[in-house]
Amino acid sequence: MVKPTRVTNSLRAVREAQQLTQADVARRVGVTRQTxxxxxxxxxxxxxxxxxxxxxxxxxxxxxxFHYPED
Known part of the structure; x- marks a missing residue:
């Protein structure tokens, strides 16, 4: 049976390190804060x-x- 893989990310850590809010980033890329x-x-x-x-x-x-788990 194949286990589903999940892409993980470092977005929050990188965003916080650059002192950006979720709203700032969302606005720059054209999505909602909720997205x-x-x-x-x-x-x-x-x-x-x-x-x-x-x-x-x-x-x-x-x-x-973005990080894709290795087998």
Whole structure:
């Protein structure tokens, strides 16, 4: 049986390190604050386009923000 994998992220830690609010980031990428909260909590995975937009806001790579578990 295959275990479902879950993408995790470092968005909250990176956002807080850069002293940005959820509202600031959400506004910059064009989503609601509630959407950003869901992404930070791992309840929602962003589209690839949104993931790139988030990476650009933080000056980070996708690998620095999003983590896919290894087998």
């Amino acid at each position: 950003l909260i869901a992404i930070e909590q791992g309840k929602y995975s962003p589209t690839l386009e949104l993931a790139f937009q988030l990476a650009r806001v933080f000056g980070a790579t996708l690998d620095e923000l």
